Every structure is written in structure tokens, then in C-alpha cells.
Amino acid sequence: MVQLTDLLPLEKWVELENEIHARSGLESNVFNTDGIRITDNKVWVNRLCPAIKATDKGQAFICAVAHMNLANQAREEGRPVIEECDAGLMKIVVPISVDGQFIGAIGACGLLPAGGEVDNFLINRITEIDEETVSELCEDLAVIETNSAEEVAQFIWEKIEAIVAET
Template identity: 50%
Template structure:
């Protein structure tokens, strides 16, 4: 079973837009291999697209963070909030139909309270000056633990409804 068996891509994009609007995160729905199933992106800051669109950033920062958090979410069946190696928060909520893990939904692009972007790490990975990384990170917003937990509950409710509708044949 695949995520597109539950909903067409257009409906997954609607969910991503809802998550982005509610949270200020760049929302995404990912399959079991950690690949986005839609092309929707809504960057909420200046640094994330620079990291994400550079092959080194994608390979050494974005992809490992998603793989680790998705694995945690799959094992626990719970939503997870953690920082990537760049210091940026990522929220991942697993998507299951019965006991079958199909992927995850969530987003990234804000700092946890008291968090900060790791300019040295980003600069080394992308072969940039630390000052340039710090300038790109100036506009990044924050998310509290409470807001992240509320977001996890919101995404979980949306996913539970999607799965229930699928099971009911809607």
C-alpha cells in the first residue's frame, strides 16, 4: 500500500498547505523511503532552501534528519520533534494503516525555543562563510515545545481522519 492509495496527490498537497498555514513550517508528506510525494514547498525562511537545494545540504543535513526522525516515529507510533544537524526543528508524524507504515507528514524550518542555527556546521557542509550562513538565518522564526505538541496532535487528527475515510470507502 502507498500513500496515494489513501488520497490523491492533490489532497496530500491540501494537507501540506494546512500544516504550513497552521505552523509556519515548510510542510511535507513523505513515503517510506523518505521521499516527498508532492512538489509543494513553502519556504518559511532564507536558510532552508539554500541548505535543501544544495546536494551536500540535502545529503548531509536534510535527508539524515528525516530518516532518523521518521524511523523514530515509525518505531514509537508517535510524532517526533527534534533538530536537524543545522539546528532547525523538524516535526514528523507517522502514517499507518493498521500496522502498515506508509510514511510520514510534518515539516521543518523553525527553531525550537532557545535553539539556534549551527552556522559552523552549515558553512562547512555547503562550503560557505559562517557570516553568510548567519545572515541567511536572521529571519528564522521559533516554535515552542507546546506549539510543536499541538501541531503533532493536529497532524495526527488529520491523518486519523484520512485513514478512517479510506477504511470506510470514502
């Protein structure tokens, strides 16, 4: 089976992650089929996500679940998916497929959808982070408009199609 590193070396995947972040303000990571990040590149785009991911339950029941659900949807539909994670933040997942075989995905997340709100109660229930602390961590959350998210998804999709076409 083709691996992500057969398409690009890790440093080129990092460059793409950084390019997506610079263009969108979203945190961006490349994931293998098991939902594991293939690079150690980390750019936090808010104060809430690192607090959620610092708890085992937050990582397992908010972040990982959102990624796996959206990656499966993107794999099945063969196109980018834009949804909110359970915390209420925007998440974009773009499938990476070679000859019809799903080999991974790019996820971009961490901004608040326009008109959306963070689910303080759910975050508290899962992570045990105090709801007031959650509110404080959300005070400076950047917002992303739906059309901007769609443009980012299209940009990533076109990048992936070009990378796959070169193999």
C-alpha cells in the same frame, strides 16, 4: 501494500501540506517510505533552508538524514517525533500507518526552536556556505515554542488518524 495515494489523491495531500503550513508557519511535506516527497508543493519558510538544500551535501547530510532518522523513530514508536535537525531547526515527523504497516510520514520543519540556535559551524562544514552568510540567512528566522510544536504534531496526528480511519 497500501500507498499514500490510496488514502488521498495528490491534490488532497497538497491541501493538507498547505493547511499545516497555514496553521503552523512550518514547511510541510508528505514523504513515502523512501523519504521522497510525493508532491511538488514547496513553501519556503526561511532563507536558510533553500540555501542548504541547494547544495548536494546539505540536502543529503542535513535534510535527508534528519528526515530518515526521525521517520524511522516515528515508525518504530508509532507516534509523532519532535526534534531538531543538525542545522538546529525544529523538525516534526508524524508517521502514516495503515493496519500497522508504515506507508510514509508527514514532515514539518524550518522554524527555530525557542531558546535554540542554528549551528553555523556545522552548516559551513557540510555545505561550504560561509558562516557569515549562514548568519545573514538566519537573521529573520521565525521561532516556534515547544508547546506550539506539540500542538502542531497533535494536529497532524489527528488528521492522519482521520484519513486512515476513512479507508
